[in-house]
Amino acid sequence: EVQLVQSAAEVKKPGESLKISCKGSGYRFTSYWIGWVRQMPGKGLEWMGIIYPGDSDTRYSPSFQGQVTISADKSMSTAYLQWSSLKASDTALYYCAGLFRGLFGGFDSWGQGTLVTVSS
């Protein structure tokens, strides 16, 4: 069974760094794209970026380029989303999701979400 399991909720202060994770299982981790999606409180879905763990090809939404870093560790079958300096506006629910029909085939499987709260 394909599963994407995300790290637990985080509470951070503005200016702090953070790295959240998404561990894939039940499939060949290096063969499928994984993406990150933001959902701010009461708002819609926003596509942040994707990574192909096989060769670390990474693409970002212009809205998030330079604001976050997406990476993957093949040995751990885990993708990451990180911030170097959090802002209050980064408070949101973050989902990882897998593209198991290729880059164009839609996000088939989703993690449970990681809630990030940034507050002084």
Place this chain on the structure above:
Amino acid sequence: QSALTQPASVSGSPGQSITISCTGTSSDVGAYNYVSWYQQDPGKAPKLMIYEVSNRPSGVSNRFSGSKSGNTASLTISGLQAEDEADYYCNSYTNTSTLVFGTGTKVTVL
């Protein structure tokens, strides 16, 4: 890269059909047959309902169908049921090799 435009809300009575539009540009929806649709219940992760404009993943009811004309994609729910009440989002591949979501539509079953 702007979000694709969806109506904020659509409603219908049980048994009726409703259609949700998703309007993009010639750089995304109009350029590729790579539009997908997601259903999101409150407090849950989104669920893939349609991929590549009109394909249904296994397990998704055939009451859900997708289409596209020009820069606008559409999701039709026929035989509307109470369980269809949720938020729906479209998503498209773009000419910058990225993806973009729609603004989201709240479906209400009257």
